[in-house]
Amino acid sequence: MPIIEGKRKRCLSLTLTSDIYLKNFLAKGPAMKSMNLVMCSIIGYVGVKDVAQILLDGLERLEYRGYDSAGITGLKDGTFTSVKQLGRVKNLSNAIKPSMNFGNLGIGHTRWATHGKVSVKNAHPHVSFHGLFSIVHNGVIENYESIKQYLAKQGYKFYSETDTEVLVNLIEYHFRKEPDSENRFLVSVQKALLHVRGTYGIAVLCKNNPEEMVIARKSSPLIIGIGKNEMFVASDACAFVAYTKNVVYLNDGELAHITCSDFSITTMKNETIDAVKCELDWKVEDVSRGEHEHFMLKEICEQPISIENAMRGRFSDDLSTAKFGGLQLLPRELRQIDRILFCACGTAWHACLVAEYLIEKYARIPVEVAYSSEFRYGNVPLDKNTLVFIVSQSGETLDSLAALQESKRKGYRTLAITNAIGSTIARESEGGIYQHSGPEIGVASTKAFTAQLCIVAMLALLFGRLHNMGFDEGSEFVQSLLELPKKISQILDKKDEIQRIAKKYANCKDMLFLGRQSMFPIALEGALKLKEISYIHAEGYPAAEMKHGPIALISEQCPCVFLATQKDIWQKNISNIQEVKARNAKIVVVASEGHQISPDHIDDLMEIPDTHDALKPILATIPLQLFAYYIAKARGCDIDKPRNLAKSVTVE
Numbered sequence: 129m130p131i132i133e134g135k136r137k138r139c140l141s142l143t144l145t146s147d148i149y150l151k152n153f154l155a156k157g158p159a160m161k162s163m164n165l166v167m168c169s170i171i172g173y174v175g176v177k178d179v180a181q182i183l184l185d186g187l188e189r190l191e192y193r194g195y196d197s198a199g200i201t202g203l204k205d206g207t208f209t210s211v212k213q214l215g216r217v218k219n220l221s222n223a224i225k226p227s228m229n230f231g232n233l234g235i236g237h238t239r240w241a242t243h244g245k246v247s248v249k250n251a252h253p254h255v256s257f258h259g260l261f262s263i264v265h266n267g268v269i270e271n272y273e274s275i276k277q278y279l280a281k282q283g284y285k286f287y288s289e290t291d292t293e294v295l296v297n298l299i300e301y302h303f304r305k306e307p308d309s310e311n312r313f314l315v316s317v318q319k320a321l322l323h324v325r326g327t328y329g330i331a332v333l334c335k336n337n338p339e340e341m342v343i344a345r346k347s348s349p350l351i352i353g354i355g356k357n358e359m360f361v362a363s364d365a366c367a368f369v370a371y372t373k374n375v376v377y378l379n380d381g382e383l384a385h386i387t388c389s390d391f392s393i394t395t396m397k398n399e400t401i402d403a404v405k406c407e408l409d410w411k412v413e414d415v416s417r418g419e420h421e422h423f424m425l426k427e428i429c430e431q432p433i434s435i436e437n438a439m440r441g442r443f444s445d446d447l448s449t450a451k452f453g454g455l456q457l458l459p460r461e462l463r464q465i466d467r468i469l470f471c472a473c474g475t476a477w478h479a480c481l482v483a484e485y486l487i488e489k490y491a492r493i494p495v496e497v498a499y500s501s502e503f504r505y506g507n508v509p510l511d512k513n514t515l516v517f518i519v520s521q522s523g524e525t526l527d528s529l530a531a532l533q534e535s536k537r538k539g540y541r542t543l544a545i546t547n548a549i550g551s552t553i554a555r556e557s558e559g560g561i562y563q564h565s566g567p568e569i570g571v572a573s574t575k576a577f578t579a580q581l582c583i584v585a586m587l588a589l590l591f592g593r594l595h596n597m598g599f600d601e602g603s604e605f606v607q608s609l610l611e612l613p614k615k616i617s618q619i620l621d622k623k624d625e626i627q628r629i630a631k632k633y634a635n636c637k638d639m640l641f642l643g644r645q646s647m648f649p650i651a652l653e654g655a656l657k658l659k660e661i662s663y664i665h666a667e668g669y670p671a672a673e674m675k676h677g678p679i680a681l682i683s684e685q686c687p688c689v690f691l692a693t694q695k696d697i698w699q700k701n702i703s704n705i706q707e708v709k710a711r712n713a714k715i716v717v718v719a720s721e722g723h724q725i726s727p728d729h730i731d732d733l734m735e736i737p738d739t740h741d742a743l744k745p746i747l748a749t750i751p752l753q754l755f756a757y758y759i760a761k762a763r764g765c766d767i768d769k770p771r772n773l774a775k776s777v778t779v780e
């Protein structure tokens with residue numbers, strides 16, 4: 129992405145050789161592959177403040193990710209002080225006694241059990257057998273069983289069932305073999321990681337180095353926060369944004385050695401990396417719930433602002449087209465593009481489907497949409513003038529990152545649409561567009577999705593104006609975009625009415641969402657939002673597809689939500705509504721003001737202001753988000769931490 133400069137690598141003279149005995153042993157051993165979602169969080173601090181307070185504060189800010197236990201460790205005067213508890217961070221704070229002194233260097237973690245049950249023993253941080261190291265770890269060590277067997281033969285004992293305890297002991301094993309030197313701590317971590325297969329974000333403390341921390345990442349995000357005489361590390365910058373906005377994102381395969389006043393980054397191959405610093409454009413308020421009961425509701429309500437931010441500075445002076453400097457393509461180069469491929473997962477994939485409708489309609493450029501996970505292992509034939517967009521709110525989704533790498537490997541120009549400045553996808557893409565939605569903390573994506581819709585509508589405008597869209601049509605498009613924030617506010621003003629409607633449907637078991645053309649992806653998104661946070665089974669279909677199968681489900685017990693916002697296909701939608709009504713299903717309709725739907729045909733109506741056809745997906749999404757939110761609330765669901773879900777999915 130444009131703000132990210134390239135990195136220079138310098139070689140150190142130090143050479144790492146892996147332990148040949150361990151290497152031979154591991155070559156024979158099995159690798160356990162885990163497919164769990166990574167929901168754990170890491171925070172670390174080195175500085176002058178009371179570390180316990182900073183770690184607890186950071187863990188609280190990361191609570192939205194979901195976890196089953198939490199722990200912190202501080203290192204002071206050569207002694208580790210640790211507290212671990214099951215359940216909430218609050219339990220952890222309550223367990224800390226005033227007499228405990230954690231010092232000014234420490235690590236903290238919230239764990240979502242993967243290897244080993246939920247127990248205090250399995251909670252992080254873990255300490256090594258000889259007591260020299262403490263570690264927190266996100267991810268999965270696939271070959272931990274073989275390493276464990278090897279270490280057991282060397283006399284190591286294990287107290288937990290975790291892969292993480294194996295890793296900290298492997299570090300200690302290398303440390304004890306390593307001659308004393310300035311780099312002994314870092315080198316031991318490097319050597320241990322050479323033997324590891326799997327994914328990790330780790331923060332490690334060493335008793336012999338009481339003012340230092342070593343961190344490393346592979347497929348699990350880690351960010352360094354640079355303060356004044358203090359440094360932070362976290363798996364998500366939300367954890368420390370109250371203290372600093374100056375950050376460095378660690379890349380895969382990199383380690384950092386950190387003290388309170390300095391840090392250095394190296395690769396596993398001993399190359400020194402020049403860190404690329406960037407500044408987060410977040411405010412502290414962005415990472416707290418404020419007056420709202422849930423982050424999800426807060427983020428739904430922020431959409432007038434997030435949409436404005438997605439558009440800011442991105443129109444031509446004559447307000448007839450869009451411009452995106454980050455694409456780093458001249459109009460001449462943009463005109464040569466004759467196919468566009470969008471890759472994404474989940475909600476972001478829905479935004480890509482809308483892109484397909486809009487770009488094909490307004491710019492007449494063929495668009496394909498692929499799930500990132502399918503693209504990375506498939507072999508989609510693409511033209512040499514194909515432009516590839518990877519869309520990812522978090523910028524860390526492993527499947528989308530792999531799709532990006534595969535697309536680049538094949539030589540396509542690969543750009544990103546992401547909300548996370550400096551994220552892995554942002555760094556590895558050849559350019560792109562930042563969403564500027566602010567941090568999205570609720571697990572169910574809301575404001576990030578509508579920002580993606582806004583950006584893809586602007587891409588349709590940009591490509592349309594390069595091809596066959598005239599000045600007047602372009603100006604009308606821009607005008608409609610500029611009116612969006614006000615119109616979103618009008619929908620939000622009616623949230624009590626949507627809550628009243630939602631309560632009527634809170635007890636149903638199934639629901640269908642139906643829409644035509646660009647409303648079909650919104651039907652998918654409405655269904656996804658509902659199932660994610662309320663656990664009601666819901667599906668989205670193109671409205672006309674209903675009669676090819678799903679109509680069999682329709683009954684009084686299966687309400688249907690119709691997205692009937694388009695004037696040109698009014699009658700078609702009305703016919704589908706009647707087909708469903710004839711089978712006694714309850715009908716909720718999202719329609720634009722000025723619609724001609726008779727109240728006799730429907731049970732509930734959620735009206736949205738009229739707008740340009742290309743922008744109706746944005747407005748129609750808002751009532752569906754509120755509908756899902758209020759249904760989940762009426763069912764007493766844990767809205768910001770839906771079961772089994774993680775905000776960023778950094779495993780396959």
Ligand code: F6R
Nearest residue numbers: 474475476520521522525572573
């Ligand atoms: C659903 C949701 C997920 C994400 C998906 C991709 O509400 O948030 O479906 O959209 O996991 O995440 P990103 O956009 O971070 O790549």
